[in-house]
Amino acid sequence: MPEDDFTPRLGRPRGKDGKSVVRYGGRIAAAARLAGTKTGVRSRRFDGSRIGRGASIGRLLSSRDRLGGFRARRAVVKASLIRLAGKGGQAARAHMRYIQRDGVTREGLPGELYGPETDRADGKEFLQRTAGDRHQFRFIVSAEDGAEYPDLKPYVRRLMAQVEQDLGTRLDWVAVDHFNTEHPHTHIVLRGVDEAGKNLIIAREYISHGLRERASELVTLDLGPRTDHEIEARLRHDVDQERLTAIDRRLLRRMDADRTVSAADNDPFQQAVAAGRLRKLKAMELAEDLGGGRYRLAEGLEVTLRQMGERGDIIRLMQRELTARRLDRAGVEQVVETELREPLVGRLIQRGFSDEHRDRHYLLVDGIDGRVHYVDIGRGDATPAVPEGATVRLDPRALGVTDADRTVDAVARANSGRYSIDLHLRHDASASQAYATAHVRRLEAMRRAGAGPGRQADGSWVIPEDHLDRAEVFARRQQRDRPVALTILSAREVGELVDIEAPSWLDRELASDTKTAARDAGFGNEVRTALAARRQWLVEQQLADGERAAFRYRDGAIDSLRQRELREAGERISAGLGKRFEKARIGERIEGVIARRVDLESGSFAVVERSRDFTLVPWRDVLERNIGKAASGIMRADGISWRFGRGRSGPTVS
Numbered sequence: 001m002p003e004d005d006f007t008p009r010l011g012r013p014r015g016k017d018g019k020s021v022v023r024y025g026g027r028i029a030a031a032a033r034l035a036g037t038k039t040g041v042r043s044r045r046f047d048g049s050r051i052g053r054g055a056s057i058g059r060l061l062s063s064r065d066r067l068g069g070f071r072a073r074r075a076v077v078k079a080s081l082i083r084l085a086g087k088g089g090q091a092a093r094a095h096m097r098y099i100q101r102d103g104v105t106r107e108g109l110p111g112e113l114y115g116p117e118t119d120r121a122d123g124k125e126f127l128q129r130t131a132g133d134r135h136q137f138r139f140i141v142s143a144e145d146g147a148e149y150p151d152l153k154p155y156v157r158r159l160m161a162q163v164e165q166d167l168g169t170r171l172d173w174v175a176v177d178h179f180n181t182e183h184p185h186t187h188i189v190l191r192g193v194d195e196a197g198k199n200l201i202i203a204r205e206y207i208s209h210g211l212r213e214r215a216s217e218l219v220t221l222d223l224g225p226r227t228d229h230e231i232e233a234r235l236r237h238d239v240d241q242e243r244l245t246a247i248d249r250r251l252l253r254r255m256d257a258d259r260t261v262s263a264a265d266n267d268p269f270q271q272a273v274a275a276g277r278l279r280k281l282k283a284m285e286l287a288e289d290l291g292g293g294r295y296r297l298a299e300g301l302e303v304t305l306r307q308m309g310e311r312g313d314i315i316r317l318m319q320r321e322l323t324a325r326r327l328d329r330a331g332v333e334q335v336v337e338t339e340l341r342e343p344l345v346g347r348l349i350q351r352g353f354s355d356e357h358r359d360r361h362y363l364l365v366d367g368i369d370g371r372v373h374y375v376d377i378g379r380g381d382a383t384p385a386v387p388e389g390a391t392v393r394l395d396p397r398a399l400g401v402t403d404a405d406r407t408v409d410a411v412a413r414a415n416s417g418r419y420s421i422d423l424h425l426r427h428d429a430s431a432s433q434a435y436a437t438a439h440v441r442r443l444e445a446m447r448r449a450g451a452g453p454g455r456q457a458d459g460s461w462v463i464p465e466d467h468l469d470r471a472e473v474f475a476r477r478q479q480r481d482r483p484v485a486l487t488i489l490s491a492r493e494v495g496e497l498v499d500i501e502a503p504s505w506l507d508r509e510l511a512s513d514t515k516t517a518a519r520d521a522g523f524g525n526e527v528r529t530a531l532a533a534r535r536q537w538l539v540e541q542q543l544a545d546g547e548r549a550a551f552r553y554r555d556g557a558i559d560s561l562r563q564r565e566l567r568e569a570g571e572r573i574s575a576g577l578g579k580r581f582e583k584a585r586i587g588e589r590i591e592g593v594i595a596r597r598v599d600l601e602s603g604s605f606a607v608v609e610r611s612r613d614f615t616l617v618p619w620r621d622v623l624e625r626n627i628g629k630a631a632s633g634i635m636r637a638d639g640i641s642w643r644f645g646r647g648r649s650g651p652t653v654s
Contacts, residue, residue: 053167058206061213071225074144075215099187104178111176135192142185143219170195239276243309247277340396370521382482391489399479405471412463420460498533502565502601591632
């Protein structure tokens with residue numbers, strides 16, 4: 001047809017048979033839609049991950065991340081958002097102290113904060129700037145080959161400058177580099193405000209993918225792409241690892257709907273490592289050999305391998321700490337307990353973070369059972385600080401709906417959904433004021449945690465119909481945050497308790513009908529030796545008679561030891577105060593100022609100062625916030641019902 005006679009025909013192109021022609025790209029799109037679930041191509045529903053700054057660049061980097069950079073050097077970025085309301089400010093200060101602790105530099109010195117333009121940032125000043133912030137971000141950045149950097153500061157500053165560019169705002173941050181683990185890493189604390197002082201909202205997609213991709217880009221640019229030799233060496237190393245590896249991720253992507261996969265690959269090396277990994281998974285009972293080179297991967301393979309990797313990391317941490325303290329005894333079993341099932345008594349070796357972002361802590365305990373235990377103790381602020389070397393007792397906590405919750409619900413149902421101490425006492429004539437006050441404390445704890453009922457201006461409470469369900473949720477949260485109850489048995493070395501003139505946990509152990517079994521190994525051997533020496537000392541002091549099974553304390557022996565300890569402590573404190581010590585007696589009215597707390601072997605006591613003298617009374621946690629205040633109460637065998645304030649009409653605390 002001559003060019004002048006060209007007439008365009010609108011519509012789909014058709015073949016010689018007159019049928020529509022579907023272009024190659026269209027056929028791929030159609031196939032992808034049909035394959036849908038198998039290929040991972042599916043429509044994406046709104047999930048909030050793209051709300052905030054960096055959403056578009058996060059989406060772009062996310063797609064790049066899925067395509068994968070085979071030669072790119074990897075980087076790990078862990079991120080968390082911390083609310084600063086309530087106890088969040090205390091947690092922020094504790095975290096700042098933690099990241100600057102001793103022994104984190106290459107020289108074993110404390111960590112030093114730095115910022116975008118200074119090598120020495122002021123942590124206190126930074127926290128003051130964050131005082132009015134709603135939240136803050138915390139990141140841990142660890143480049144795979146970070147050990148090759150002589151100094152991580154330039155790398156971190158370039159990373160944060162790129163983040164500023166991606167988010168379109170200046171950022172206020174401080175960081176500390178840590179070299180105390182196998183992989184050097186950096187802790188970054190970022191204020192939750194933009195340059196205009198408004199709340200900084202970062203898209204979840206950017207936090208999940210963008211940060212890691214930017215960190216990987218920079219380390220690849222600095223150190224160069226991975227060579228074939230590095231890649232192959234890494235994959236060979238991964239074949240026999242008992243954790244989730246890059247080979248496993250590739251196998252999971254390639255498996256079909258029946259979870260079957262083969263090692264077949266166009267690249268002979270990739271086929272070899274895949275075949276080796278499948279044989280390893282079979283040996284670990286995580287894959288089934290179907291024959292013909294095909295395997296079926298176990299359900300939950302990824303989760304299982306992640307947990308195995310975490311357990312392996314814990315075992316290595318335990319071995320490192322035991323070796324550093326020369327406690328790596330031959331044949332001593334190392335036990336990892338993420339959930340404590342029975343009471344544990346032992347010497348504290350170390351306390352540390354099991355998850356810094358969620359503020360979860362662990363304890364390493366040299367048990368009297370002759371084993372070394374790793375115990376997850378939950379949130380750090382839920383368990384008091386304990387000095388290393390102290391003897392502790394850990395008890396599993398089984399929390400649920402309490403009798404107090406049921407009582408509150410019963411009182412409320414009988415009083416149109418309202419509860420108060422007066423309503424409680426009218427509902428149950430046998431209840432005491434102190435008993436009802438304990439129920440109010442439970443309601444206050446639930447309210448502070450955001451799970452409780454509303455408190456009215458007159459002090460009463462509006463109890464919803466689903467109060468018991470809310471109490472169950474609150475209890476589960478408490479169980480997660482504080483899975484164990486910790487008791488400090490003694491801050492002294494066990495050998496120092498042999499001849500101490502005070503009742504110690506060794507005395508409680510000797511007097512108990514159900515003695516804790518101490519094995520003749522590790523710390524258990526030290527305890528057995530100390531118990532035998534303590535028995536001998538008590539007999540020599542005429543406080544006990546007999547040996548081993550025939551051993552028994554004389555009447556009043558424990559009280560005699562307690563009085564000796566109080567008298568010695570009173571004399572020591574008297575020298576500092578310039579006042580005489582007076583012993584508190586049952587039935588006596590105690591009045592004075594709560595001066596401070598003293599920790600003795602038999603327990604903790606409050607120093608109550610008066611004009612000419614002072615006394616020591618059993619400590620209660622409620623006294624902590626009343627130090628320096630006047631208080632009064634009657635000394636009873638079960639404690640003191642305190643009144644605070646100079647008058648006698650102040651609040652009573654039992």
